[in-house]
Amino acid sequence: MVFVEIPDHRAAVDVIVKRMSSFRIVCAAAIALRLLGGVAQAQGKGKGNGGVPPGLAKKGGLPPGQAKKLYRPDEGVVVLRDVFSRHGYRVIRTVNDGDARVVYYRLGNGSLRRAIVRPGTEQLVFVNVPDVLLREVLIRLY
DSSP states (O other): OOOOOOTTHHHHHHHHHHHHHHHHHHHHHHHHHHHHHHHHHHHHTOOOGGGOOHHHHTTTSSOTTTSOOOOOHHHHHHHHHHHHHHTTOEEEEEEEETTEEEEEEEOTTSOEEEEEEEOOSSSOEEESOOHHHHHHHHHHHO
16 A cells, blocks of 8 residues: 655645535535425415415405495495485385395386395496486495
8 A cells, every 4th residue: 555645634634624514514504494494484375265364364365455345235225215315306115125125216207116226246236227326326335
């Protein structure tokens, strides 16, 4: 066996030790980032049913102020009565018809008409209401 003597073997050993210690530091940092990154990633993935965060699931799935108000036909009848009276129509009576409400009213000339207020998918549906009055009712509701 032939040994080659390194002129300054202490310097070479110091370089190897420094490289090993920097390698250990890099490995330790990579492991720490991996562990901490997994925890941080898990915090953002806390979705409940249907991809809705648990806090919002208790409130109907939408942040406050984002949900549209769903009006009942009774609320539509109240607005319709008010608009009719402002324009000189006289409401005779209101009748329940399942989910719908039928409003009987008289025009200025005395003829009897009926309007129907029923729930729709996104807003109330008004049938047999004059267009000008319908616009005013919808503006007041929505």
